[in-house]
Amino acid sequence: MSTWIYTITRNASLSALRAQRPHSSLSDPEVMAQVDTADDASNAETALDAALLLKKVDQLPDKQRQVVMLFYMQEQSHEEVAAMLAMPIGTVKTLLHRARARLGALT
DSSP states (O other), X not given: OHXXXXXXXXHHHHHHHHHHSOOOOTTSHHHHHHHHHHHHHHHHHHHHHHHHHHHHHHTSOHHHHHHHIXXXXXXXXXXXXXXXXXXXXXXXXXXXXXXXXXXXXXX
16 A cells, blocks of 8 residues: 555656646747857867867877877877877877876876
8 A cells, every 4th residue: 555655646746846847849949049158158068178188198208199190189099099190009008098098197
């Protein structure tokens, strides 16, 4: 009996909460304005973050910078980076690890 009463109470509460929620549509001009504003702010923030990251990457030693640019910016695999730079895969992984540590220290 208690389970039945609990289920009825829970469902009634959820229905009441659903009814209180404001309904907004993406076709509303106000909602679209908020979405556009959020997108513009997000794009500006992303561009600023990318510029700061590139400045920090430029501060890395040459080999670390090359490995980071190929692996993260050009999305090459460890094997492809190793082949391009004519070095063992272990060296590529070590350089990436050290570059990440150095970038973390620069923040």
